[in-house]
Amino acid sequence: MxxxxxxxxxxxxxxxxxxxxxxxxxxxxxxxxxxxxxxxxxxxxxxxxxxxxxxxxxxxxxxxxxxxxxxxxxxxxxxxxxxxxxxxxxxxxxxxxxxxxxxxxxxxxxxxxxxxxxxxxxxxxxxELKEFPAYALVVAKSGPKLHAATLEQTTPDGDIKGITGLVTQSQRGLLAVQGFSMEGLASLLSGYGDVGRKVVDKTGLKGRYDFTLRWAPNDRAITASDASGPSIFTAIQEDLGLKLEPSRTMLDxxxxxxxxxxxxx
Structure with a gap:
């Protein structure tokens, strides 16, 4: 009892x-x-x-x-x-x-x-609600380049990090996930200094996906090995078939x- x-x-x-x-x-x-x-x-x-x-x-x-x-x-x-x-x-x-x-x-x-x-x-x-610059996460003209996750790879909502999916690798310039929703991706991108704004999911995609995103961080010295690496904005479009468009949103x-x-x- x-x-x-x-x-x-x-x-x-x-x-x-x-x-x-x-x-x-x-x-x-x-x-x-x-x-x-x-x-x-x-x-x-x-x-x-x-x-x-x-x-x-x-x-x-x-x-x-x-x-x-x-x-x-x-x-x-x-x-x-x-x-x-x-x-x-x-x-x-x-x-x-x-x-x-x-x-x-x-x-x-x-x-x-x-x-x-x-x-x-x-x-x-x-x-207090205030208006802030933001980015809308949308599908690029080329279409999404995402692999649907298998049931075994997904994790339930409400895990300890509050992300709808499993982060398998996370470091400067690298993000690899399994069973991730677009809402979860937008939430994660919102915390990246390379993005610098709140990201709101406007893709309309309701599934869960596996993907790896690689980019050259913009707030560290760029070495010869990663000087040709894409920005996070370019990587999102080239690797995922998505795009960050300037927008505005009301935030708490x-x-x-x-x-x-x-x-x-």
Whole structure:
């Protein structure tokens, strides 16, 4: 009965009720959470199989992760230290509840991190829609050059990275995927500095596909070996039969109304 009750809570974790402009917290929370000032020279922020781990990150970066908004100009407000002070963070589920956590969607996990920031940083935010330059991902005149994925290669929606498909290789100038949707590709491209804008899927393609994309990154020194490599825009058209067209779109932005530095654990 206890397990059934917890699973029911997992199903309703995405239901957020807005009352007087404030959001209620999700029903599921992390069993253990630690936040402390960081002396690290580098930084890391990533989901784990049972929560989140972060080292040397700012509250600005944690808010980006918690709300899935990674373009800096879509986050504003807050105290002066929001992007200057660095913290280490660990958030974990109880061992007995890890299997339930893995079944949550990316949005449910984001809501748990939002609740943690509200609790530890006294974070209060509100949303505003603003228009931004974007790219529309469309089918090129030559037609798509995509290979349909087999059923065995696809992965269910709501995996730990929130991408509708499996990334088999990801590094500078190389992306290889299996069972990927066009919505997933647009989402992934939106986070690439070589693209630099939000990408919206306008291909009309509803299947899942396997493909490899290679390009010459535009923000590093080009060596003789990759001087002839295509830009990511050219590679998308030549390798995938798709195209990025300049567009504009309304995007959600986060405005920080209040935040406090957390007390040490």
């Amino acid at each position: 206890k397990r059934a009750t917890f699973q029911l809570l997992a199903c309703i974790a995405t239901c957020i009720t807005v009352i007087n402009g404030q959001q209620t917290r999700p029903s599921i929370t992390f069993a253990v959470s630690t936040v402390k000032p960081s002396q690290s020279q580098g930084w890391r922020l990533q989901p784990t199989l049972n929560g989140y781990t972060a080292m040397g990150v700012s509250l600005f970066q944690m808010i980006q992760e918690a709300y899935g908004i990674y373009q800096p100009d879509r986050l504003s407000g807050g105290p002066a230290w929001i992007d200057a002070s660095k913290f280490d963070l660990e958030a974990k589920m109880e061992d007995a509840d890890v299997s339930v956590y893995r079944g949550l969607t990316l949005e449910q996990r984001h809501q748990m991190l939002q609740a943690l920031l509200a609790d530890r940083f006294k974070l209060v935010v509100h949303h 932005t986060i405005v920080v109304d209040h935040a406090e530095k957390p007390t040490e654990n």
